Amino acid sequence: MLDGSIGTAVDQKDTSMKSTFAPRANPTRSENTMNEPLKPLDIPELRKSARQHMEEGAVTAGYSADRGQVIAMLNDALATELVCVLRYRRHHFMASGIHSHATAAEFLVHSNEEQGHADQLAERIVQLGGEPDFSPDSLTKRSHAEYVEGTTLTQMIRENLVAERIAIDSYRHAIESVGADDPTTRRLLESILAVEEEHADELADLLTQVPAPSN
Numbered sequence: 001m002l003d004g005s006i007g008t009a010v011d012q013k014d015t016s017m018k019s020t021f022a023p024r025a026n027p028t029r030s031e032n033t034m035n036e037p038l039k040p041l042d043i044p045e046l047r048k049s050a051r052q053h054m055e056e057g058a059v060t061a062g063y064s065a066d067r068g069q070v071i072a073m074l075n076d077a078l079a080t081e082l083v084c085v086l087r088y089r090r091h092h093f094m095a096s097g098i099h100s101h102a103t104a105a106e107f108l109v110h111s112n113e114e115q116g117h118a119d120q121l122a123e124r125i126v127q128l129g130g131e132p133d134f135s136p137d138s139l140t141k142r143s144h145a146e147y148v149e150g151t152t153l154t155q156m157i158r159e160n161l162v163a164e165r166i167a168i169d170s171y172r173h174a175i176e177s178v179g180a181d182d183p184t185t186r187r188l189l190e191s192i193l194a195v196e197e198e199h200a201d202e203l204a205d206l207l208t209q210v211p212a213p214s215n
Contacts, residue, residue, distance in 0.1 A: 065181035071130035073174050074121050074185070077192075078132055079142035080170065081118040084163055085111050087147050091156040099210045100153055106206065110160070110199050117192045124188055144170045154210050161203040167196045 088111035095104035122132035133142070140147055145163035150156040171193040178186045 063182070065178060065185070067128055067130075070178065070182055070185055071125055071128055073177070074125045074128075075130070075133045076142055076144065077170070077174065077189075078118055078121045078125070078134075079139050080144045080167060081114050081121060082134070082139055083143040083145055083147050084114040084160075084167070085118065087145075087149075087163065088114060088160060090149060091160065094149075095153055095156060097153050103153060103157065103206055103210065106202060107156070107160070110202075113195055113199070117195070120188060120192070124185060128185075154207070157203055157207050157210060161200060161207065164196055164200040164203060168193065168200060171196060 088107045092104050092107040092111060095107065122134075125132045145166045146159075148159040148162075150159045171189050175186055175189045175193065178189065180186070
């Protein structure tokens with residue numbers, strides 16, 4: 001999906017929770033041919049190919065990514081989003097104190113947006129012929145972000161900010177890994193990344209508005 005410190009939370013992040021993809025050492029086929037003139041489209045072959053393996057739906061012969069790796073990566077992202085939904089939801093209901101009303105409302109907005117991301121990821125997994133993994137037994141193990149409850153409003157904001165920063169780098173890595181081989185998945189990940197960056201900025205602003213608890 002600590003002790004309330006961003007640095008500590010990142011340092012203690014389980015090193016086993018790494019993205020399914022390894023960084024690409026070589027450019028993709030699309031990157032190699034980017035500056036080459038496009039070959040004329042073979043319409044008869046295109047029509048013939050479209051009639052083969054029709055049970056695969058949107059996954060055509062032109063799909064060049066490793067589908068298994070993409071589905072595994074999307075399922076890790078799905079687990080991360082679901083853990084964030086649950087953490088934000090708990091913080092929405094548990095937030096208390098003089099500054100809690102606006103912050104609790106922001107937690108709820110973020111929770112709903114993370115749920116929307118989860119739905120989008122699950123839909124893409126199905127489009128690629130996979131199965132979205134909603135199993136609660138392995139949810140926190142597969143999630144890149146941690147589920148930390150927090151006891152004060154400041155701790156809740158910090159833990160959500162840590163989780164957003166983890167998600168940001170996870171999505172950046174996934175986008176780089178997908179490259180140009182799966183433009184639909186890449187655009188989805190880029191759209192989610194943009195929202196996660198907004199969340200991080202909003203939480204950083206909240207952190208400056210909520211005074212730290214006195215000792």
